[in-house]
Amino acid sequence: MKRQIVHIDEELCNGCGACVTPCAEGAIQLVNGKAKVVSDSLCDGAGFCLAVCPTGALTIETREAAAFDEHAAEQLQQQRGTTYIAQHCHVCGAGEDKRVLLPCRTEGRSLWVCTRCLPALIHG
Ligand code: SF4
Ligand SMILES: [Zn+2]
DSSP: OEEEEEEEOTTTOOOOOTTTTTOTTOOEEEETTEEEESOGGGOOOOOTTGGGOTTOOEEEEEEEOOOOOHHHHHHHHHHHGGGOOOOBOTTTOOBTTTSOEEEEEETTEEEEEETTTHHHHHHO
16 A cells, blocks of 8 residues: 655655654564564554754655554554653753653754753744
8 A cells, every 4th residue: 555654765764863763663673773664564654753863864755655554553652651751841850750741853963852942942
C-alpha cells in the first residue's frame, strides 16, 4: 500500500539520537551512528520525530510500505518500558511524568516545552 512514512536523510543525520524517544512506536533506532526506521510496520507516519531533529534530516514521504502494525508497536512499547528516557520541559524542568510535553524549535535548537509554560511562549 502507498502511505505516509518517515524518511531519514543519512547525509544530514548526525546521530544525535534525539528522534529515538519521541517515536513512541519504537520505529527509529540508531544503527552505526545513524537514525534508521527499523521496520516500516512500526512507523505510523505521525511525524512527531520531525520537530526534534536539529539538522532537518527527517521528512515525511509517501511511498509503498507495509501497513502500520499497531499491535506490534504496542508490544514493543511494553518491552521498552524499562529503558524509556524521560524528557523535560526546557523552561520549568518538569518531566513528562508530571506534564504533557510538546516539541518546539528555537534558534536552531530542538527543545521540549510543557503545556503550562507554552502560553508564555505564545504570548511573550
Ligand atoms: S534527530 Fe535527526 S540528526 Fe538526530 S539522530 Fe534523529 S535523524 Fe539523526
Ligand atoms: Zn514547563
